[in-house]
Amino acid sequence: MSEARNKAIAAGTATAALNNLTTAQKNEALALMADALVANRDDIIAGNVIDIERGRAGGTSESLLDRLRLDDKRIEAIAQGLREVIALPDPVGETIAAFERPNGLRIEQLRVPIGVVGIIYEARPNVTVDAAGLCLKTGNAVVLRGGSAALESNKRIVAALRGSLRQSAVPEDALQLVEDASRASANEMLKLNGLLDVIIPRGGAALIRNVVENATVPVIETGAGICHTYVDATADYDMAEAIALNAKIQRPSVCNSMETLLIHADFAGKHLERLADSFRRASVELRADAAARARVSWAIEATDEDYATEYNDFILNVRVVGDLDEALAHIARFGTKHSECIVTEDQANADRFLQEVDAAAVYHNASTRFTDGFEFGFGAEIGISTQKLHARGPMGLPALTSTKYRIRGNGQTRG
Template identity: 55%
Template sequence: MSDLLTKATAAKEARTALASSTTDEKNDALERIAVQLAVDETSILEANSLDLEEGQRQGMSESLQDRLRLTSDRLKEMSSALRELKQLADPIGEEMTTWKRPNGLSIQQVRVPIGVIGMVYEARPNVTIDASSLCLKTGNAVLLRGSSTAIHSNRALVKSIQTALKASALPEGAVQLLEDTSRETAAKMFKLNSHLDVLIPRGSAALIQAVLEQSTVPVLETGAGNCHVFIDSSAQKDMAIAIAVNAKTQRPSVCNAAETLLVHKDWSANYLKALLDDLTANGVEIRGDASIVSFYEEAIPAEEDDWATEYNDLIVTVKMVSDVQEAIAHINTYGTTHSEAIVSETTEHVTSFFQEVDAAALYHNASTRFTDGFEFGFGAEIGISTQKLHARGPMGLLALTSSKYLIEGTGQIKG
């Protein structure tokens, strides 16, 4: 039997035991994983160093290295997230609604696990912990398929998870890592309807598109992040600059970082230079429209492709707009329906922005960097959905559940 079928079968077999596990048993397993990460810190970081060294030899960009890199602090953050997840309510078994029919049938809808989740992701070893912990808390088994660039890190992390599960009441097979990272095996995984209930891709636009095009297993689509900050005419100078710079520079390699700034022409007349100077001082390359290039000598002309690009780097496109409607039109043309922000003191403009911009998360006077499961209080996230069916935005516990109907009768038959 192939590695894929072996691991997928083990996950499928673990599904039944997981579905009947108690909240205390699941929380105990999460605590054991948090402890095990600390115990195994040295071996995990050594494995991660192997991936980083190989990435550097292959010319991996600094932004991708940042996504790949594990540190002692990042491992501690993972353990903290596991413990926060423990404190959240267990959604499984929740009564969603109940009613009684005229014929006497009592119908109850309850929340249940989806079953077996297939997780497909790139050079983000933190996803190994996020996906595993969320799946365990919701009684789902998970088959992880990371990329070759993080294989040593993922092996070490899954080894820690499975060591912790051995000492818990949950089945060790609940978390599986597909170590064959070839495209051929991935293509087979995408069609493994007999074992997987859903696929969740998390990574580049190319990865997500490949899964959508090739998969016969239902896909929970996550999206790339071409995010915008619109600075309205009434925006407070210091607030607008702080939000724009934070959204671009706080961690430019992630999907909720801003890639384009839209600046109202009236605000620009007084404050644009201060904004661009601050971005430049933070090492950001400015690519602007004709108005920006003629105003700011350090800016270079933006090409058409720039407006649709997720840089994941210290590069930003800047466009001057005449009103909120022009900003909305630009975002709906080039955005990826991820996260968009407006900085404004004009209620009517904020209302229009919230009603007309198509995105999973919309911000007023705040950075786009908060679109995150941890920041939303979900403990962690398995991805950020930009689709509109089942789940949208940061996907926490509820996104990994389905429902079933329980019907109680007293002997009713249909005539």
């Protein structure tokens, strides 16, 4: 039997005990996990050095190596993240609804753990700890399958975390790392119906597409974001510039950054050159439609393929539109229903945009970069869901729960 299946089964054996834990017991485990990370940091960093050296020898880019790298400070920050999860309210056990039927049945709907959560991700060892902490806080067992580039780091992190669980009420088997980091192990996980209750992919577009296309286990899709900012005719210039620049350059590599700027023709007529200069000073390459290039000669021509691309880079599409309808149509065609923004002083247009745009998060006069569990005040985030079922947008702890109905009677039968 394969490692992935074995470990999913092992995780399943922990769910009954996890379901019965108190919040205090789970928090105690999280504190032990945080301490163990710091106490074992030399071993973890030694493993990380192996990963980094193998990656460098294999030609991994410096930016990817930087995401992979662990040092004392980063390990302390990751441990601190676990400690912050302790302070969050535990959603498990919450009564969502309670009512009595005319026949006397008393029905309650409660939040319960999902069961066994599979996480498939890439070479970011912080995800190993974050996901483990959020899953255990919500009473879930977790099967982690990280990328091969971080394998030695992940093995040592999980060994430290599992070791710490031995001193807690959380069964060690609640936390599993699949060490076979081949594509085959990921693909096998995708079919473990009955052993995994959900798979959450965390990573780039190719990873997520593979999960969505091949999973028979339910998936919470995360990540892809082609986000737009629409600058309306009445937008305040300074606000529009600040929001658009922030949405593009504050962190271009993430899913809630802007890929396309839509500008009302009236605003473009007055301000496009100045706005384009601001992007040029920020080293942003512009790809623009004909109307925009008429004013910004250095921009290159934007194609439909550009409008459909998530650059995650210092590249921006610019398109001039005649009215709000044209902006809405562009977003409906090219958007990925992640985060969309209108900058306007016109309340009716703002309301229409907020109502009509179909996306996880729609903004009036604020940067799309705020679509984030921490920025929303959830205190933690297992990802940003881009699907419409179960959870949409930033997912806090409740997204890692299911529900069950508890019904108390005194002999009722159905007539």
